[in-house]
Amino acid sequence: MSNDTATLNAEVDRLRLELQTLQAKAGVKSITVGGYLLTRLEQLGVKSMFGLPGDFNLGFLDLVEDHPDIDWVGNCNELNAGYAADGYARLKEGSLGVITTTFGVGELSAMNGIAGAFSEMVPVLHIVGVPSTVQQKTKPLLHHTLGDGRFDAYRQASTQFTIFDAALMSKTDAGQLIDQAITQCIQKARPVYLMLPTDMVLQEISSERLQIPLSNAPPPNAPAKEEFVIETIHERVKEADGDVVVLVDACVIRHGVRKEVKEFLKETGFPVYATPMGKTAVDENYNRYGGIYVGSLTHPTIKEKVENANLIISIGSLGTDFNTGNFSYNIPTRRHIELHSNYTQVQYARFDDIGMKQLLPKLTERLQSFHSVASKIEVPPFIKQLPKEESTVISHLWFWPRLGYFFKQRDVIVTETGTANFGILDVPLPADSILVSQVLWGSIGWSVGSCLGAALAAREKQLGRVILFVGDGSLQLTVQEIAVMIRKGLKPIIFVLNNKGYTIEKMIHGKYRKYNNISDWKWSALLDTLNDGGKFDTASYTVTTKRELSDLLDDSSFASADKIQLVEVLMEALDAPQALVRQAELTGKGNKY
């Protein structure tokens, strides 16, 4: 089934749904509002839901707990739950992450997590249990309110970070609003917000709409305009004599076009590079893949290959500071084509509503004639040698390539903002491995909650190991979520890079400042302290030398252990990956005091 047919089918389904809703006056089956919502989520493959109980969502949680196919993941706090829903959604392509909180105190704690999902384009549904529809109108001075009757203040605040919000205040439109919210969420890959009053949870509504599944297919491209764009791009490639380089970025992952891109690359033979946020959008062992392009911070060989191509086709690009070497792309507009989720840019011309999902297969067909020319363009091999270093100290320069030998196919690798996000860039990752990171939003502590969500999704999808890299500073923000990993029987390998502080901040400003230091926890005791009454098997290690770490990585009982493991890696406070050092210098200049 081609993408065109899929889109048209989705449109037909939508129309049929509206018709049926109007027609079904008699003999309509009923379902509770809460049940309707859960059925929609189940249809989309949601098997884990995140959040905390609070007195305005308990009735809804009854339904979640009783649902045969959805598991309630009780988190330790709401921020972590938001991060977990984000991590979960990143791995469940075509589905979404769901967090349920309570009015005011719960939902506001999750706000940074929701804003991060907005920024990074991750589909997260935020369900908030709120006071009854009666109380929403009479506005009594309830606990969890601001004391001044503004029952809509939290929703107002959240509109800054969602693309759609609704309050389910009546039976008549509850089903339609739920459908609208979820469709917006999965189509646009952004958070949405749903207020669920206590007295609405068990209200009965028609289940008729549920027969038509919701779809994340984007609206179809207008045929004539699309054909014009394809023709234009074909012309540019011809003018470029097929000397084209493809640059894949974040939105290839976020808008689910990995498959289309893979096919495009295979059929055209164009060389491909990735940005930091596009890493693993294309398998890094693909023989036409050349590594990471990040503007002026790029390795000279790669930089030359990318910037000297006659034509650069960016797919799903996201031009943020950390993703572009502080806006230092050296790619003139005249030689640049950009494919986005909802528009296409050819040199200076912008074509609105021409989205890449449907465009790519047609472009593949039109451009495959260039294969013989394009496949002759040389691509430098993307390999990382282990550097020889005299010192026994574990340096970033040595650590990341060394880990490169440890990774396996289908591993899920989660990296924290800070040294890890930069260190991982130069390491080629195995085929079908997935890198999960938050380069644009960059909220420290995110990786821990995200790792929980990713690990649950990985288990559901039967992926490989889940490996987290987090600094000691970042881990202190969200540490309690490791307890949830343990209780849920998850078995990630957690590398704690102990460098005694916020190294990324030290690189930017205040290298020797106390405010960038933190207290020194006994990391090796952490799993034991957070273990659920000692029910689970855990293992902790501390490594201080290259040899100790190497031995551990080579130990198969570690590499394939059937338990959660934490490895404290002692590193020097002021050591950092080169990419971070250079980025930090540029950021520091922008923040001049």
Add this chain to the structure above:
Amino acid sequence: MSNDTATLNAEVDRLRLELQTLQAKAGVKSITVGGYLLTRLEQLGVKSMFGLPGDFNLGFLDLVEDHPDIDWVGNCNELNAGYAADGYARLKEGSLGVITTTFGVGELSAMNGIAGAFSEMVPVLHIVGVPSTVQQKTKPLLHHTLGDGRFDAYRQASTQFTIFDAALMSKTDAGQLIDQAITQCIQKARPVYLMLPTDMVLQEISSERLQIPLSNAPPPNAPAKEEFVIETIHERVKEADGDVVVLVDACVIRHGVRKEVKEFLKETGFPVYATPMGKTAVDENYNRYGGIYVGSLTHPTIKEKVENANLIISIGSLGTDFNTGNFSYNIPTRRHIELHSNYTQVQYARFDDIGMKQLLPKLTERLQSFHSVASKIEVPPFIKQLPKEESTVISHLWFWPRLGYFFKQRDVIVTETGTANFGILDVPLPADSILVSQVLWGSIGWSVGSCLGAALAAREKQLGRVILFVGDGSLQLTVQEIAVMIRKGLKPIIFVLNNKGYTIEKMIHGKYRKYNNISDWKWSALLDTLNDGGKFDTASYTVTTKRELSDLLDDSSFASADKIQLVEVLMEALDAPQALVRQAELTGKGNKY
């Protein structure tokens, strides 16, 4: 100096300040914007500032770290920092709590803490380090942004939870905006929000304004109107034959009128009772104090005394659900007078802009003639006998009165939302002790951050011990902040009420539901795990029987230990203070599913 004079003096100061600013054209001394802000805070007695470093606030943190009288308390995360600033402000009357975060990722994590301070009327200043004034205008796609150029989205969201917000974008008004923000904060006891762009921190401005200190004195009452109100109240008291009961509430504490109330009670001899949020507004060993009034949940003897008085004068009341036994006051408006921070209500008549701070001393003078009559009204003694229970299990019914014998004068007692907030109500607390709790906002986990802030303030003010009561469920939300207590050399006694879950939620709904359970941590290992490289002396205990707890409390080396201590108290999952059981029933009815 009377309150009147203080207010007039403040007004004179303000006028003088405006004059001097205009006059001082030549010979003006200069100071950096960051330095100006810190000087204002120092003048108001701020000695500790909370928050985390982030790349947009590092330059400002240089100034904080170098300030001789202000200590930077690096928190583990921003929510905890917000809670800590709140707890600090509650103890530092006339001053404020300050939290500094970074653009987006930092500030949004603190939002629940800020909203709580708004709801509970606590003066917290939120300083947010943001991108430079240039970047605010050019709006590059920086990390920590939403990716769509909306640099004002976070500020927009925060306006829901602050009474004033400003961006320091220019030298010309930076000083004036800082003064306005801080004055609003301390006068109205609500959070304010200040954006500090990186390039503004070291800009030089005139230091002229700093010569006039800022004042938290409220605006003066209009004399004729005030006299009319006093006359009216006097009439009502006369009609009531002096049979008056005073009910003190939250705003006595929040708006700093403890002293005025004490004088009023002493001179008039009226009996006094407190609401849950007003507990310790009046010393609980005061011989005319009768205990806690909470509507229909009140002890019958107290209920009868309060509700049968001819006239009830409420001071600083806050009629929230948990503070009023779910709105079950049985006090007819005809027999009710309410004194508030900015208005006075006499029966059905409302008198705007007649604030209690200045009214109280005059009212004291006018009503002291009733002393001989009023002092004959019987007040039931507020004592709590230790109940005889056969079982060795530590029940709430026994636990709280037992702790009553442990408390000392000048103790600072912090209680968490949940069983602790309700259990503490019936226990008479010693003179000059302070109870810190969050009954209206009720965000679980708040007490841990708040305890950190309260402990720092207590040390600055040389108060007594700091004692925290927190459930295991709540503690898991914010546990990392204990590490900051340790690192700062604070020595609270932390009672962890281990009842294996969210007992308050179980009382409301879902008694046997899994979603109200949590994992079982090794609490006795916690201090050791979070200790800063084992630098500090700590002690942990687990008690499972009444005898074990009693022995511990009676042990003077425990009661006056010079180290941080954690006591895990094992309790039954479904045991709760009676006041909570009854409140939860009422709340459950409002949330009917």
